[in-house]
Amino acid sequence: MGKYESLAKEIIKYVGGSDNIISLVHCVTRLRFQLKDESKAQDEVLKNMSGVVTVMKSNGQYQVVIGNHVPEVYADVCKLAGITSGTQEVTKKMSMKDKVLDTISGIFAPILGVLCASGMIKGFLALFLFLGVVSETSGIYMLVDGIGDALFYFFPIVLGYTSAVKFGMTPFLGMVIGAALIYPTLQGVDLEVFGLTINATYTSTVLPILLTNILAAYLYKALNKVIPTVIKAFVVPMFVLLIAVPIGYLVIGPVANVISDGLANVIMGIYGFNPVLAGILVGFLWQFLVIFGVHMGLVAVGIIQFMSGQPTPIFSLMFVPSFAQTAVVFAMWLKTKDKKLKEVALPAWISGIFGVTEPAIYGVTLPRIKYFIISCIGAGLGAAYIGFKDLLTYQMAGLGIFGFPGFINLDGDTASIMMHVCIALVIAIGFSFTATFILFKDDKNETNDEVLESTRMGQEELMSPIKGQTIALTDLKDEAFNSGILGKGIGIIPTEGKVVAPFDGTVVTLFPTKHAIGLVSENGCEMLIHVGVDTVRLNGEHFEAFVKQGDVVKKGQLLLTFDIQAIQDAGYCLETPVIITNSNDYTDVIETQDQEIKPTDKLLTVIL
Template sequence: MSYSSLAKEIVELVGGEQNVSSLVHCATRLRFKLKDSTKANKTALQNLDGVLSVVESGGQFQVVVGSHVPEVYKEITKIANVGAATNSSDEPKGSIGARIFEVISRSFSPLLGALAGAGMLKALLTILTMTGLLSAESGTYFILSAAGNAVFYFLPIFLGITLATKLGAHPYVGGAIGAALLEPNFTGLLTAGKSTDFIGIPVILMDYSSSVFPVFIAVSIYAVLDKFLKKVIHKELQMFLVPMLSLAIIVPLTVIAFGPFGVYAGNAIGSAIDFLSTKSGILTGAVVGAGWTFLTLFGLHWGLVPIVLDQLAHEGSPIMAMLAAAPLAQAGLAFGVFLRTKDKSLKTLSGSTLVPGLLSGVTEPILYGLMMRYKKTIPYVIIASAIGGAINGLFGVEATVYAFPSALSIPAFAPMGIYIIGIAVAFACATLLPLLFGYEDKKPNKDSDKKIEIDNKVEEEQIIGKKEVIKSPLTGEVKALNQVTDEVFASEAMGKGIAIEPTVGKVFAPVNGVISIAFPTGHAIGITSDEGAEILIHVGIDTVKLEGKYFSAQVKQGDYVQKGDLLLEFDIEKIKEAGYQVTTPVIITNTDNYLEIAGTHQEKIQANETLLTIFV
């Protein structure tokens, strides 16, 4: 699938352009802010070719597409007006914690490339000076050092811009607030060792270069002030008066109160982590190492970035060294699966995810392509990450510059030798565990050398192997899936199956199992059978737009049902009168778990007759 096609599908499946309040992206995820998340078709998105997973976390609807996210994002912006976030009254607010994580994430996401690139440049300079290839006194070193240091030194300015943008205030006024903390006349007071005051109020002079918390507090207060001033100042005067008053109020308040408080708060967090490390470096490292994978899974890992950057601004970051074991453990898992599997497609997947994980620290393709598919591997990564994190914690390893943990960023950590041991142990453990104990869940996955080529014309008795029978949930006429007018279903992007043109408006359970999905609109139901088949019954095409009209669900998510139980009632004639088709795809969404899916040869079918036969 091309990037443009994938972009179009994603926009449609999140509810269309009109349902998107804003969109930003990080290294691997499209982070949507939706007006109504129930309008998004999460199941269809997860089954799109090119989408690794879908995560709802921190008030965001995150579509994980891997390292080609910039290309997909670019295509989306061509076809839809879904720019970066601003404060919109249409946006669901969510919990305070979710909103804080969202603000942090949206503020750092635009800086991701600059931070990672500058960090790697500083790591390269470390190698060059250690090996004697470059003198630390040379002009070349100072120029490259300036390139690597700039984004960190002037971080308050960059954060002022991105944070103000996120909070709906003027971005460059936010940047000016950060810049004021680094202005030479102001910093010169600190250099000269002088004390000062503002209208008689003593000012505590501090070094705000590379700081995070002071500008977060200052710009957050500025965003509130900006809205207030725009309400009370005449529109014709706002262009100059609002920025002028904002700077005149916020900058003094920052150097008097917000700045020192932010610095002290950051120092307190860093000291707490250092304290825990000195009391039990092993335990702290194990917890941080094991927990990082779960933070990444839910997209909450950005919440630790301010802490890491604040630690780096003072000395070094032990927390960065502890969590570094997790990405390397995930890369080790990919290598272990690559060595063990005989499935060509899985070998290609694990090999392709190993390279970016090992060399750049981008591991979402491993998380969603392997770990979420083979959940047996999750404990392997936890164990390996905990061991590697414990080693780094025990020996006090610290990151000296900001860089994604990877094989190439090793010089960013010290002592380097211990760090190499820590991440090497994490990588080796995660490689060895799937080799020893396998990676498959209880249900074996298909193996390429055991594939059995069958199609719907092959009689069932010719098939050797375990099978599961799916009964028809509807009475009506049988259609091939490629005859459905919806391209997502017709292309089998969501999985193989069959379609029914219903003549009776009742949906019955096709298997014994649990209701895994019950859409609030009632137009679709998902059920997971006792044997593990995941079945989606989608009544009609685009009927989600009816918002529940003419549908009456008889079950809810989590209910256990028996084959033949009534799941849903719907009014066929009313739906058709409203301009919608009632053609109902019946899809096996975990198609990849099966050798083949064979459909009935009947042209007409009654509810509870055999519709599909799936072969394991």
């Protein structure tokens, strides 16, 4: 078992156990689960778990953001949960949009790492050829060129595997279908079958194998229901191959190639209409697409263009945002005096250099939304210049600084291209870094006399945010809180449906469902107020918020209201944990002994 066995066990436990997992894939930073029942997953526990950046729900997937070491965590989760490359039937209801995006992600996410690696090999080889380090006739060039080109040439076989897994068919059958479509003697020849003459080449294509495997998976499932068990292991694959491959080669493939060309033409048409506008939109919105996990749609179109031999503007415009995000985090790391922020920001901006920005987004800028927007603006400006200079990428490359080889064009002025790419990055990085460096200030207000006095005394007193009856944390019905895994604190059974600020500070988190709010005091104490048990399922009904994330609040200021009777009538318990989420930063957290509490009363005391 790997070194992340303990983390993997906790993840499996808090997504509802291995029996709740339908399927699992991973991308560069995320574990992407499909769960039978998402309500069994304990979001808050996972979000606050050491080793987990955050949790996202998008496109029918339950996404646990891990960071750069996600492959190792994925391997341990698979081993502990008994997950293999086999298939399971997905019964969960999803919208058509969610199904499409989930399918694209499931097919392409498992191969993005090796896809980028192959692209980097091709890009660096093109660079060495451009610099005269190697020649096209040398043996080493031919060998390395074959290594870099192998995945792209045999792409239908690889997609045959991943799409078969996604469509519910044995993956090796999917691989054979892909291999049949690119069988050498069938490529680029006039093939007469049933009076039809077809001349097609399917090497380095995407859509033909994907659409053919949709048909194959349907046949596979249908035949498995009617073929006797004793012979189905070889008879089912035989019939699937004999039916799906001819239809795929003669009908689906030619149509799919037309669709591929059409998609590429539409994208290039929009880009051709106004490349600057395209740059602004893609650059500004790219990080939002990453947050919601829907960026794979654009990635898939870019890959299709590559496979058809066309350079693409998509990866050029995607190249800029990671640098803008990294510049913002680097500026914050330089200016902050907050030790915790420095500790989070350092690995985040280092990771961002290599194009992996989720730690920076979720750990640093998104909780401080102003700086996230600054990075989006910087990305839009840099990508606008990319569009203005019509800079395209010519092969798949890596993320971050490893994306440079993608711009190498042996038939063009590579030196000039690289110069303009650097200018675009200077624009994005320069704006993002400068704006952040000028505007950034730590949340703490060192001029507050009461805070300074509390600091000298070595403690901070926090008043109650809610009127009600106190209850020990261990007596709460919610296991995520009564275990103390989220931090020390106390419970309150509300008698009045109001939540007020327990101290002067800042709203760092306001859940969209308005049932929970996170605050940080001017002295750095972090508090989570979670109204009720499992009230997230109310989707905001019976709750009203009077502040938003990022607001500075004063002690006693109204934050939320909630309808006690309506929530209880809906069948929910109103036991409300008040948690100090950074309680590990303190020597102790002391709860009040009073059974009745009101907002002017002292609730908790943190000892420095």
